[in-house]
Amino acid sequence: MRTDLNVTNNFYLIIGGTTKAATTSLFNYLADHPQICATNIKETRFFLDANYPLPSKYRFEDGLHKYEEFYSYSKDKKIRLEATPDYLYSFNTPQKIKDSLPKTKFIFILREPVSRLISWYKYAKQIGKLPGEVTFDEYVQFQFKNDADSDSEQRVSHPSQFALKQGRYSLYLKYFLKVFNRDQIFIVFYEDFSKNPMLNLKSICTFADIDPEFYMNYDFKIFNRSDIMKSLKLHQFYVKFRIHARNYTYNKPVIHKILRKIRFTFEPIYLKFNAKSSEQLSMSKATMKLLHDYYCHEADNLTDLFGTRPPWK
Numbered sequence: 001m002r003t004d005l006n007v008t009n010n011f012y013l014i015i016g017g018t019t020k021a022a023t024t025s026l027f028n029y030l031a032d033h034p035q036i037c038a039t040n041i042k043e044t045r046f047f048l049d050a051n052y053p054l055p056s057k058y059r060f061e062d063g064l065h066k067y068e069e070f071y072s073y074s075k076d077k078k079i080r081l082e083a084t085p086d087y088l089y090s091f092n093t094p095q096k097i098k099d100s101l102p103k104t105k106f107i108f109i110l111r112e113p114v115s116r117l118i119s120w121y122k123y124a125k126q127i128g129k130l131p132g133e134v135t136f137d138e139y140v141q142f143q144f145k146n147d148a149d150s151d152s153e154q155r156v157s158h159p160s161q162f163a164l165k166q167g168r169y170s171l172y173l174k175y176f177l178k179v180f181n182r183d184q185i186f187i188v189f190y191e192d193f194s195k196n197p198m199l200n201l202k203s204i205c206t207f208a209d210i211d212p213e214f215y216m217n218y219d220f221k222i223f224n225r226s227d228i229m230k231s232l233k234l235h236q237f238y239v240k241f242r243i244h245a246r247n248y249t250y251n252k253p254v255i256h257k258i259l260r261k262i263r264f265t266f267e268p269i270y271l272k273f274n275a276k277s278s279e280q281l282s283m284s285k286a287t288m289k290l291l292h293d294y295y296c297h298e299a300d301n302l303t304d305l306f307g308t309r310p311p312w313k
Contacts, residue, residue, distance in 0.1 A: 012104040013081045013208050014097070016176070017088025018169060019159060020119040021111040021190040025222055027083035029201060032218075035210040037077035039070040043084045046070070047096045053157050054086060060096050067100075079208060086159060088172050094179040104184065105208060106176065110302070111190035112312040113167030113295045117143075118281060124160035137287045140164070144290070164294070170301035177305065187302075191311050 013030070015023050024042060031038035045056035046067050058066040071080055087093045088108060097104055111119075121139050124130035130139065143164035159166070166172070176185060186207045193200045197220040205212035299310045 010101070010103065011079045012101045013079050014087065014104055014106050015081075015083035015085065015109070016093075016106045017085045017108045017172075018110055018116065018166070019085040019163075020116050020123060021085070021109040022193055022222075023083050023085045023109055025197075025220075026107070026109060026188075026193070027081070029197065029215070029218070029220065030081050030204070033205075033210060033214050035078040036081050037071055037079070039080075039082040040072055041070065042082075043086075044070045044082050045084050045086070046082075047093045047100075048084065048086060048090045049092050052086065052090050053159065060100070064100055079210065088169070088176075089159070089162075089166050091175065094176045098179045104180075105186065106180065106184060107186045107188060107204060107207075108169070108173065109188045109190050109193060110169050110310065112310070113169075113298060114291050116167055116190075117163055117291070120160050120163035121281075124158075124163075129158050129160045136281055137284050140287050140290065167295060168298055168301075170298060170305055173302075173305060182306075185306075187306050187308060189310055 013036070015027055015030075017023070027038065027042050030036055043056075044058075044067070045052075045054055046058055047060050048054060048056065050059055050061055058069075070082065087097075117140070118136065121130070121136050124139075125132055125134075143162070146162055147165050173185075186204060188200055188204070198215055198218070201215045201218075202212040205215070299312055303309050
């Protein structure tokens with residue numbers, strides 16, 4: 001495999017998880033920082049295992065020099081940033097990054113597992129990975145069947161089919177702690193981040209050794225919400241168009257920036273037209289108990305690993 005010293009000698013900040021926990025918002029906030037050079041698409045997915053069920057332009061097996069193509073903007077900046085939330089769940093990813101980008105620090109945003117699972121349920125419907133008539137109780141039962149099948153994780157076609165187990169973050173973070181030093185990993189809790197993004201960004205800036213003053217008067221917009229859509233077909237067309245546009249322009253900085261500005265102007269108008277108002281989600285007491293029992297030790301496990309208690313009831 002060809003290597004590139006420009007890649008291996010740079011400092012990297014990687015948002016490695018979790019899914020459905022405001023990683024898009026955090027990526028955009030950090031990408032705006034003048035000391036950071038962000039990838040021209042949020043999720044490179046470059047270091048995911050070859051069989052992980054998400055598509056990508058390149059994988060690690062294509063050669064590390066391909067990773068350089070994602071950094072076509074402002075290469076002279078202090079830190080390079082990317083965000084692939086599924087890195088947390090890809091078994092060989094920690095060692096691949098350790099061997100390739102030794103000067104890497106990780107940010108993991110962790111969300112209360114049940115609210116994250118609900119968000120996955122809504123998002124799976126939004127993108128057409130789950131039929132519209134499937135109830136949340138049925139979705140949870142499907143997840144438990146997958147969790148009970150030790151081989152099912154290798155057969156799923158999309159991460160939404162394994163969202164239940166992936167809420168047990170400590171199982172996966174242990175692999176990162178085996179490979180990286182504790183001071184290379186920063187834990188953020190989604191609930192704290194949502195309430196006070198500025199306070200959390202200041203802590204992240206200290207962790208990344210960049211100037212926190214940039215965020216004193218910053219406009220913290222919310223990105224990539226999991227809305228319920230009036231027309232799923234229209235939204236699926238919009239998402240596919242966005243993905244195709246991103247893949248076509250990822251190495252064309254000028255066009256990519258123009259389309260990105262258009263998207264951030266157009267998307268709030270589109271969501272106002274196609275997104276439904278919030279609906280009350282129905283969950284049976286049996287499902288509630290199942291989820292409570294399944295996740296009841298996760299807060300303790302994370303406290304044992306990182307010494308910080310999650311703000312979850």
